[in-house]
Amino acid sequence: MSLKKKSIPAILAAGWLVCTAAWATSVSVMGLFKDKAIVSIDGGKSRILSVGQTVQGVKLLAADSDGASFDVDGKRRTLGMGQSFAGGTATAERQSVSLTADARGHFAAAGSLNGYPMRFLVDTGATTIAINAAEAKRIGLDYKAGQAVGVGTAAGMVRAWRVKFNTVKVGSIALNQVDGMVVESGLDVSLLGMSFLNRMEMKRDGQTMTLTQRY
Numbered sequence: 001m002s003l004k005k006k007s008i009p010a011i012l013a014a015g016w017l018v019c020t021a022a023w024a025t026s027v028s029v030m031g032l033f034k035d036k037a038i039v040s041i042d043g044g045k046s047r048i049l050s051v052g053q054t055v056q057g058v059k060l061l062a063a064d065s066d067g068a069s070f071d072v073d074g075k076r077r078t079l080g081m082g083q084s085f086a087g088g089t090a091t092a093e094r095q096s097v098s099l100t101a102d103a104r105g106h107f108a109a110a111g112s113l114n115g116y117p118m119r120f121l122v123d124t125g126a127t128t129i130a131i132n133a134a135e136a137k138r139i140g141l142d143y144k145a146g147q148a149v150g151v152g153t154a155a156g157m158v159r160a161w162r163v164k165f166n167t168v169k170v171g172s173i174a175l176n177q178v179d180g181m182v183v184e185s186g187l188d189v190s191l192l193g194m195s196f197l198n199r200m201e202m203k204r205d206g207q208t209m210t211l212t213q214r215y
Contacts, residue, residue, distance in 0.1 A: 025072055027058055028084035036060075037068040065115060066167060066176065081174055096212040097171030107209050109192055111170035113180075114139055118190055120170065122209070126193030129165060129180040135190060136163075136182040143182035153186035160184060168196055173213050175199060 031038030035051045041058055049060040059071040067080045077085055082095050099107040099122065107122040113131070116139040120129075136143045146161040160183045168178045170192065179195040201212040 025057055026084060027070060027072065027077070027079070029068055029079045029081055032063060032065050032068060032081050034064055035062075037063045039068075066174075082172060094213055095172040095174075096210055097173055099209045099211070101207040101209070109170045111168065111192075113168055113190075114141065114166050116140075120192035121189045122197070123191040123193055124197060126191040127181075128162075128193045128195040129168065129178060130160075130183055130187060130191040130193055131180070132187040132190075133182055133184050141182065146182070149181075151181065151183060153183065156186075158184050158186050170196070170211065173200075173211065175213075 026042050028040040029037060030040060030046050037049050037060055038046050039049055039058070039060075040046050041056045047055065049055060049058070049063075051060050051062060053060055057073065061069040061071055061076065063069070067078055069076060069078045071077075072085075079085065097109070099109055101107055109120045109122060110117075111120055112118050113129075118131070118135070118139075123130075133143070141163065143161045143163050146163040149160050149162060150157045151160045160181050163180045163182055165178045165180045166176065168175045175196060181193075197211070199214055201214055203210045203212070
């Protein structure tokens, strides 16, 4: 009888170990900074992790504004803003942003290019994101290293250069390696063209346009 009594807590303890082993750590990225990340572990309260710090078996290996790398149970996982993983499988949360039309029916969007603040005009007629030479210089872009082309504007044909933007952000939506164009003259506003919009679900409801990231 005494042997049976002692076996009950042992069985319970063994069951707890099995459940713990089966429980997969989940991590969600809520914010990204240089050498730091704001994360939620197993659905808990958001907290800041610094590179090298380990919490609940999750170690932050590297972090910047584009993404963060973690060591979880001996496996390396790399996640971007708004992404998470559970059970060893990464899943992306679909980010979205809502824009309101101005008096002329145009949709403007606040965002950034390569980390520099930028205000865009949504233009489904533009094949790529397009900015003028002055803006390119402001953000330190060596655009003349790109392919030179000619584009048509209201002022006629002007010189332009094909470029690649490392990061493009609009609201909570962030894309990497996006095709763009730098126009030498004749462009007064930065255009959010189809190289960005093609990767969105676009829904318009009256004066509101919602962009939802597809991939």
